[in-house]
Amino acid sequence: MKKSVIDTIKKHIENDFVLEKPKDNSFGHYATPLAFSLAKSLRKSPMIIADELCLKFADEVIFESATAIKGYINFKLSDDFLNIKATDAIEANLDFAKGQKEQTILLEFVSANPTGPMHIGHARGAVFGDTLANIGKHLGYQITTEYYVNDAGSQIEMLGLSILLAGQDRYTEIDVKWPDEFYRGEYVYDLADDAKEAFGIEIFSDENSIPKLSTWGKDKMMDLIRANLAMADIAFDSFVSEKTLFEKWDASYEKLKSEDGVYEKEGKVWLKSSEKSDEKDRVVVREDGRPTYLAGDIIYHDDKFQRRYDHYINIWGADHHGYIARVKAAISYLGYESDKLEVILSQMVALLKGGEPYKMSKRAGNFILMSDVIDEIGSDALRFVFLTKKSDTHLEFDVDLLKQQDSSNPIYYINYAHARINQIFQKSGKSVEDVVGVHFNNLDEDSRNLLFSALLLHEVLEDAFESRQLQKLTEYLRNLAASYHQFYNKHKIVGSVDEDQLLKLSAMVATSIRVGLSLMGITAKSKM
């Protein structure tokens, strides 16, 4: 819709201009402060320039009017124009607000270590990534979602060791020597139980079985993580294993050497990241020849960039922000444009229940389990609340508030608007098909504003996606629902002279709510 307006204005004006929504919607649907920026060069007052420019739009059918107010040029859209857009949107249904972007994007997110179940912090990044992908795909971007599985390194060994020790503790007479660091959650004992079933009790007596338990335990945890993700309706297009990537280390290493990005010192291999705005150089291969975690990420990003996407997005926990510089340095030494990689940070989540800190799970090792929270409030509420704030701001919420069945619970409030529309159609005995062909005429101001709001979905999606600020979508849906509730209280729909028009308007609102929620991974309710 915005595009149509911009294109129409461009027919008459050569200068670049800002098109915005007026704060006070009685001014119109769109406005531009263009006259202010022209005032200097034309040596005329903005008011006079605006008056002159308005005359050019008199014959445009998409505008009901173009008027100059205090230097701003305000545009009101015509009912004809809004009618055509609404008819198309309602007929498109879930395809409404699709776009034709052509960029290809590789989106990596979650990538939680397969050493335990998903906790609530992981869940935030997961929901954000999944929704970003949904919206992007709707807009036409070709997005591949990917999970990087850290199935190599000391964390996995520690998982194996932890299972072994838990098994010794529970099933043998061995005097267990607990190291400083190991996985403590009760899920490790569950794994030991399963290991006993799978391999027999003898496995716990032999320290040589650690690698076997590591690999086996990692696979079990990966299955658990997939199951956790599925609870929130999240699936990935691809999983990449760190372990298998290491076969390609030599090739990546050669690239780094040829770009003079690495050197040897003290028997170790270092990345010259300090020359690429990192605070210091980083070890890539240790003295004993074992590669560091960074080496894995170097190969992984080499692999990613060989797949030739236009853009790369990684969603990381905010505590990893110091890691960005070194990975970008590596990408640049590998011979790629490091600007193509964008890192979105996902901040910490604090949970409350009834005003008190949410009880942590001993099973998980004193983390809050994603699965516990979903069991309690459901996937819809969890997804919604995670999307109400920018990903890089701290988020605190009370699960009890999300269980309330009234307007203090935004997901409830939005669903209620959708369900209400459904009820009105039932009451009227008509279907959407019956009214979609009706032509709007002489809508009152409220109704026209509501219609306009409902038609904004496409530009909201573009804005939310491009700014990576998905709260713009939740905010939009909440406002749209509020506008509908207001409208409903003011207008009698069923049985009124304008029944068909108002039903069509309602159908339009429902369409935007349905599409918006579905991109967030939530199915709009037809009945509360």
Place this chain on the structure above:
RNA sequence: GCGCCCAUAGCUCAGCUGGAUAGAGCAUUGGUUUGCGGUACCAAAGGUCGCAGGUUCGACUCCUGCUGGGCGCACCA
């Protein structure tokens, strides 16, 4: 110490590439019904936009300094 992020109503937060009188929700207070679901709506009240400068016709927005908070500064992932 260095780096990154943040600071807007009592609370949680919006504020678009600088633009019209700084906005929502929650909480508080007071209203609305012979009703298409009141599980809703309306209204009141609530602000020196952390502080001080600068750029600009115009700054919550950009720049500099300061104050206060969070995070990071591994050859762990």
